Amino acid sequence: MARGNCNNHPPSVFFPSDGVGVEAAKKICASCPVKDPCLAHALEMRIDHGVWGGASERQRRRMLKARRLAARAHHPAEETQVDIEVFGVRS
Numbered sequence: 001m002a003r004g005n006c007n008n009h010p011p012s013v014f015f016p017s018d019g020v021g022v023e024a025a026k027k028i029c030a031s032c033p034v035k036d037p038c039l040a041h042a043l044e045m046r047i048d049h050g051v052w053g054g055a056s057e058r059q060r061r062r063m064l065k066a067r068r069l070a071a072r073a074h075h076p077a078e079e080t081q082v083d084i085e086v087f088g089v090r091s
């Protein structure tokens with residue numbers, strides 16, 4: 001975060017309340033030098049709120065769902081275990 005473009009903006013910019021705000025935050029992220037690790041961190045930590053790594057909350061939910069489905073297709077037994085550990089229930 002210390003090297004991110006968000007250092008030059010108030011944190012509230014990255015926790016917008018509408019789509020216009022989301023697009024404004026994503027624009028700042030677009031040229032961020034740590035965009036990829038920022039997104040990876042948000043996905044790994046299952047951060048629900050805000051724009052991280054240029055991705056909105058909805059986009060990250062979709063990414064996580066796509067990853068789960070892909071992992072399940074390749075390793076059905078392992079993914080089932082991950083679902084139980086991470087989410088507490090099988091999805």
Ligand code: SF4
Pocket residue numbers: 001003004005006007014028029032033034035036038039051052053054
């Ligand atoms: S990609 Fe991450 S570190 Fe960079 S500006 Fe966006 S929220 Fe900040």
